[in-house]
Amino acid sequence: MTSATALPAGAWACPACGQVNLAGVTCEACGIALRSLDDPPLDIPYQPRLTRLPSFWLALVWALAAVGGLALWLSPVARSNLGNLFLVGEVVASGAAAFSSLFTALWQRVFNQLEVVVPPHVKSGEELNVEVRLVPYATVGPVSVDVRLVDRFYVKVDDRVETAKRELGSTSLLKRGRLRGRRLTSLSARFVAPFPATTHQSFQVDVMADLLGILAFAIPALGWQARNLKEHGGYYVEAVVRVGPLTRRYHKRVLSYLVGERLYVG
Numbered sequence: 734m735t736s737a738t739a740l741p742a743g744a745w746a747c748p749a750c751g752q753v754n755l756a757g758v759t760c761e762a763c764g765i766a767l768r769s770l771d772d773p774p775l776d777i778p779y780q781p782r783l784t785r786l787p788s789f790w791l792a793l794v795w796a797l798a799a800v801g802g803l804a805l806w807l808s809p810v811a812r813s814n815l816g817n818l819f820l821v822g823e824v825v826a827s828g829a830a831a832f833s834s835l836f837t838a839l840w841q842r843v844f845n846q847l848e849v850v851v852p853p854h855v856k857s858g859e860e861l862n863v864e865v866r867l868v869p870y871a872t873v874g875p876v877s878v879d880v881r882l883v884d885r886f887y888v889k890v891d892d893r894v895e896t897a898k899r900e901l902g903s904t905s906l907l908k909r910g911r912l913r914g915r916r917l918t919s920l921s922a923r924f925v926a927p928f929p930a931t932t933h934q935s936f937q938v939d940v941m942a943d944l945l946g947i948l949a950f951a952i953p954a955l956g957w958q959a960r961n962l963k964e965h966g967g968y969y970v971e972a973v974v975r976v977g978p979l980t981r982r983y984h985k986r987v988l989s990y991l992v993g994e995r996l997y998v999g
Contacts, residue, residue, distance in 0.1 A: 774915035780870035792834035799827035854988035874911030886931035929999020933966030
């Protein structure tokens with residue numbers, strides 16, 4: 734004697750309400766799709782509200798600062814005392830910070846997970862496997878994902894060192910597609926690991942970055958520039974993810990090496 738009744742051929746039992754459906758791809762009682770049996774949703778939190786995200790409130794604070802600066806700029810007395818250039822700069826900087834924070838909040842509502850996976854190192858001439866993992870809170874589209882391999886290096890021009898980069902390869906993994914909510918979508922690409930022939934380190938740049946890092950205590954924006962200088966050199970996998978009007982770039986560095994008469998690393 735069995736504990737469960739065998740279902741007729743082609744029939745299926747809804748996991749949500751227990752309704753036995755003789756045919757069809759959705760439950761006649763509650764509308765659950767049959768495919769949810771084969772690809773159940775992940776156990777992740779539901780899409781957060783904007784008001785629960787710190788970046789949204791930060792955007793609001795910066796927006797108020799921009800409005801306050803604009804009000805002062807419209808006042809002849811305040812404009813005379815504080816200076817036209819100072820007030821215009823405050824409005825522009827606050828507005829840009831508000832826009833950036835709001836963009837971050839909107840992006841955080843789309844994806845529970847977005848990760849670029851690359852090996853820490855790969856031998857020159859061998860395949861470099863790249864994986865982009867996306868887990869949206871809800872079904873989202875149109876989504877486009879492009880991946881490219883970039884060589885960031887330093888070049889000496891006269892007596893100074895400048896940053897430069899070149900694209901070694903690129904591919905489009907998804908064009909205006911739709912991603913199912915609460916499911917993992919994995920996209921993969923392959924590149925050939927390059928031979929490390931360019932300069933990825935510079936003593937002059939390191940010294941300049943250290944000086945900018947010290948000055949960052951007074952001017953925070955210089956800290957961002959210092960990090961960019963230090964992290965510039967190397968081979969990077971860059972993934973560009975677009976969701977409607979929103980775009981974000983993700984970077985992962987990979988070490989390329991070759992053992993010959995000597996060790997080549999880049």
